[in-house]
Amino acid sequence: MEGKGADKFVYDFAEGNKDLKDLLGGKGANLAEMTNLGLPVPAGFTITTVACQQYLASGAHVDGLEEEITSHLEKLEEAMGKRLGDPADPLLVSVRSGAKFSMPGMMETVLNVGLNDESVAGLSAQAGGDDRFAWDSYRRLIQMFGKTVCEVPGDEFEQALHNAKSAKGVRDDTDLDADDLKALVGAYKDVFAKHTGDDFPQDPREQMDRAIAAVFQSWNAPRAVLYRRQERIPADLGTAVNVVAMVFGNLGADSGTGVAFTRDPATGEQGIYGDYLQNAQGEDVVAGIRNTVPLQDLEGLDKKSYDELLGIMATLEGHYHDLCDIEFTIERGKLWMLQTRVGKRTAAAAFTIAAQLIDEGVIDLDEALRRVTGAQLAQLMFPRFDLAGDPEVLTKGVGASPGAAYGEVVFTAERATELAAQGKDVILVRRETNPDDLPGMIAAQGILTSRGGKTSHAAVVARGMGKTCVCGADQLEVSPSAFLVSGHTVNEGDVISIDGTTGRVYLGEVPVRPSEVVQYFEGDLDPALANEPLVAAVHRLMTHADERRRLAVRTNADTGPDAARARRFGAQGVGLCRTEHMFLGDRRELVERLILAEGDKERQAALDALKPLQRADFLELFREMNGLPVTVRLIDPPLHEFLPSLEDLAVHVAVAKERGESAKRSEKMLAAVRRMHESNPMLGMRGVRLGLVVPGLFGMQVRAIAEAAVALAQEGGRPRPEIMVPLVGAVQELETVRAEAEKIIAEVVGDSGVEIAIGTMIEVPRAALTAGQIAEAADFFSFGTNDLTQMGWGFSRDDVEGAFFWRYLELGIFGISPFESIDREGVGRLVRIASEEGRATRPDLKLGVCGEHGGDPESVHFFHEVGLDYVSCSPFRVPVARLEAGRAALPAQVTG
Ligand code: ADP
Ligand code: MG
Ligand code: MG
Secondary structure, X not given: OOHHHOOOOEEXXXXXXXXXXXXXXXXXXXXXXXXXXXXXXXXXXXXXHHHHHHHHHHOOOOOOHHHHHHHHHHHHHHHHXXXXXXXXXXXXXXXXXXXXXXXXXOOOEEEEEOOOOOHHHHHHHHOOOOHHHHHHHHHHHHHHHHHHHHOOOHHHHHHHHHHHHHHHOOOXXXXXXXXXXXXXXXXXXXXXXXXXXXXXXOOHHHHHHHHHHXXXXXXXXXXXXXXXXHHOOOOOOOEEEEEEEOOOXXXXXXXXXXXXXXXXXXXXXXXXXXEEEEOOOOOHHHHOOOOOEEHHHHHHHOHHHXXXXXXXXXXXXXXXXXXXXXXXXXXXXXXXXXXXXXXXXXXXXXXXXXXXXXXXXXXXXXXXXXXXXXXXXXXXXXXXXXXXXXXXXXXXXXXXXXXXXXXXXXXXXXXXXXXXXXXXXXXXXXXXXXXXXHHHHHHOOEEEEOOOOOOOHHHHHHHHHOOEEEEOOOOOEEEOOEEEEOOEEEEOOOEEEXXXXXXXXXXXXXXXXXXXXXXXXXXXXXXXXXXXXXXXXXXXXXXXXXXXXXXXXXXXXXXXXXHHHHHHOOOOOEXXXXXXXXXXXXXXXXXXXXXXXXXXXXXXXXXXXXXXXXXXXXXXXXXXXXXXXXXXXXXXOOHHHHOOOHXXXXXXXXXXXXXXXXXXXXXXXXXXXXXXXXXXXXXOOOOHHHHHHOOOHHHHHHHHXXXXXXXXXXXXXXXXXXXXXXXXXXXXXXXXXXHHHHXXXXXXXXXXXXXXXXXXXXXXXXXXXXXXXXXXXXXXEEEEHHHHHHHHHOOOHHXXXXXXXXXXXXXXXXXXXXXXXXXXXXXXXXXXXXXXXXXXXXXXXXXXXXXXXXXXXXXXXXXXXXXXXXXXXXXXXXXXXXXXXXXXXXXXXXXX
C-alpha cells in the first residue's frame, strides 16, 4: 500500500483509471481510462490532488515532487523520442488543471510549454518548415503563460493581436502570416516584460514548473472560490495537474480541433452533436473566436477521422453507460483524444437520457434513479413563458440552459451585481462571457450572448448553475451600452425576456405559466403532452422513487388550497399547519382583543369569537386531506407579533395627545406592547410557554380542532388530526398541556369515533436530550430543525445570515448554511439522539421533520438514514422530496 498515495505524487496515464477522480481529478482519471481503452491519447502524466493540497498547505513546497516530475518527464521524453524544448526537435507539452469536479473555465491551462526563441525554429522544422504555425504556437504560449502564470492583463495581448490584424486590414487570426506573427511575438514579449519586470522565461523546465505551480495556485483564485461556493464543492479538494504531449490542430486545413457530445446535451436525443474548427488550437472552439462548423461537416472535410471519431464516441458511451462529452484534435489527418467525461446536461436531458438508457437496456431503473436529482427536478418545475399575448420576438439564439427569465438589460457584470443588489431582475447581455463575468452571471436572472454555441463558457456555466441562458444570438450587435437587432435598439434598463429552452428573445416582460412537469403533477396536462419524452421520463422515475422510498412525504400547508395542491403533488398528509397564520388579516382585531383583555370574562369572549373561525379553517384543511394525517401546531410566535410596533404606537399616541384627541385604545395597546417587550423574542414568551400562561388559549385551539374533526366525521369523512405542541423542553410542559387537551377532546369527541394524537415538536436542544422522558407524553415527535439549528448553534437566523455567514463559508467552517442543509454532525446528532431515545421509550413513536430541511435533498438523505417516518415540506418541494427519498433508499452502489 502506498500510504494514502502520500509517497507517490505523479501517475503516468497508463497507471490511472476512471475511478481515481479524487486523486487524479476528473480529467486525469478519464485520460488514463481512455489510454487504457487503447484510444489515441497523447502521452502524459498527472500530478495528484494530494500534491496540490500539500503545496497549498505548506506554502509551495512538496517533498520529493520535483524529482518525481523529472523522472516522469524523462519517461515521456523517451516515449516521444524528443526532449522538452530541444532547440532542434522540441517536445512541447500542455499543463492542464483538472479537479475532481469539473469547474469549467475556472482553472487555467497553458499550451505549447517548451517553446522559446530557439525551439521555435525546431518546431517549424518538425512541421516541414511551417514558420507560420511555429510562431503562432509561440505567441499563444506567451499569451497563456503571461495571463495565467504571471497575471498579465489578457486584454493587452488581445489589443496587440487586434492591432496586428487591423494594421494588415484583415479579420481573422488565420490571415496573419509568419512575419506578422513573429512581430506579434515581439509585441507580446514587450507586454510581458512591462507587466512582470522580467523577460519571458526561455528555460523550458522553468516554464513547465511555473505553469504547474500556477495551476495549483489557481485553486484558490477568487472566481474558483466563488464557483465552488455556488456549486457546493468542498474547498479542500485541490486540483490535479496534467502534463500532456502537445498535438497540433493549427497545422493547416487538414488539422483542427473540436468538441462533441454522444447525445444532445439539451434533450438527450441520440445523434451527432458538436462543433469543429479547422486549423485551430485548444480554446479557439469554445472561445467563439471564429465560427465553428457543425460536427457533421467534418465528414466532408476528413472522412477517415470522422469515422474514427464516431467509433470512439460509441465506444465511450458503451464504456461509461452515459452521455459523454469529448474534446479532440486532428493533427494532419490524425485524430487525438484530449478529454472526455460524463457530460454535463440540462435537467430535462438528465431525465430523458436516464429513461432512454433504460429502454436501451444499458442501465436499470435503480441506476436511472441515481442519475437524476431533486435539484434537477426542481429546475423542471420552473415556470415557462405564456405566449398567448403573441409577444414580439426580437431574435433567436441557441437555447443553452432552460428557464424563462426577464429583466432589465445590463451589459457588464459589475452593473448586473449592482442592480441585483437593489433587488432588480437583470439580464446580462454580452458578446461572449469569460470567467471574470461570473459574479454578474450569478446575480442575473438570465444570460444572453451573441456568440458561441452550446459548449461556450456562458452555456456551460449557466447550465451548471441552473440559470436561464440563450447564447449565440448572432444577429445581435452588442455595444457597451446597447444592442441592435432587427431594427430595434435595446438600451441598458430596457426589459427583455429570454427563453432558455427555445432560444427566443422577446421584447418586454412576457408572462409565465407553469411548466409541463408541474402540469403533469397537477394532473391537468394537455393530453398532447402526456407522451412527451420528458413527462414520460419524469413519470417513470417518480413512480420508481415512490416504490423505493421508505420515508413518507407530507407538506407544510395552512390553507385548503395549499393542501389540495400538495396532495396533487403527492403529499401524504400535512406535517405542519401553522395556526398563527389564521390569526392574521381581518382577524387581527380579535387577537388584539384577546391580548388587551382585562379579566377572564373579556379574554374568554375574545377566545369564543376566534374559535368558530379556527374551526372553519381546520375543517377545510381536514376535508382536503381526508383520510390523511394533518398535524396542527398550536400557536407558536410571541403574541406581540400580532400588535402594531412600539414605534408606530408611540408616535400615534404622541400625535393624538398633541391634538388633544382621545387615544385611549392606543394608549392601552402601547402599555401592553411595552409590557410584552422582549429583548430576545425568539427565546421568550412563545410556544408552549404561552399556552401555559394565557388561560384558555391552547384550549380554544384544541376544541376547534376536535370540533372540526367531528364535523368531518359526521359528513362521512375520515379526519386524522394530530395536535402538536411547540417549543417543549421538558416533559412536564407537555404533560400539563396534554392533560387539558385530553379532557377537552374527550368532551367534544364523545362516541364519534374520532381519534386525535398528541405530540410535540423537538426543537429545543433540551427536548432532544431528554427525549426519552418526553416520549412518555408524546404520540409523535416532529423535528423543528429551523429552531433546533438556531438554538443548537446559538444563531439568530434573522440576524446571522447577512451578518457573518459569508465569512464562515469562506473559512470553510461550514460548506453550506446550516439553515439550508442540516448540519449532520451537530444538529443532526441531536435529531439522532432524540430519535433513538424517544423510540427506546415508545417503540411506535412516529417521527417526522417539518421545516425547511424537509425539502432539501441532502437533508432528506440524512433523515432517511436516521430512520424518520416522514419529511414535510412546502407544496412545491413535495415532488423533490419524493424523488430524493427514493434515491436515499437505493441499495449502495457497487463501483468498478
Ligand atoms: P478546460 O478544462 O478549460 O477544458 P483543457 O485542459 O481541456 O481546459 O484545455 C484547454 C484546451 O486546450 C482544450 O480545448 C484542449 O483540447 C486543448 N489542449 C489541452 N492539452 C492539449 C494538448 N496536449 N494538445 C493539444 N491541445 C490541447
Ligand atoms: Mg477541456
Ligand atoms: Mg419553531
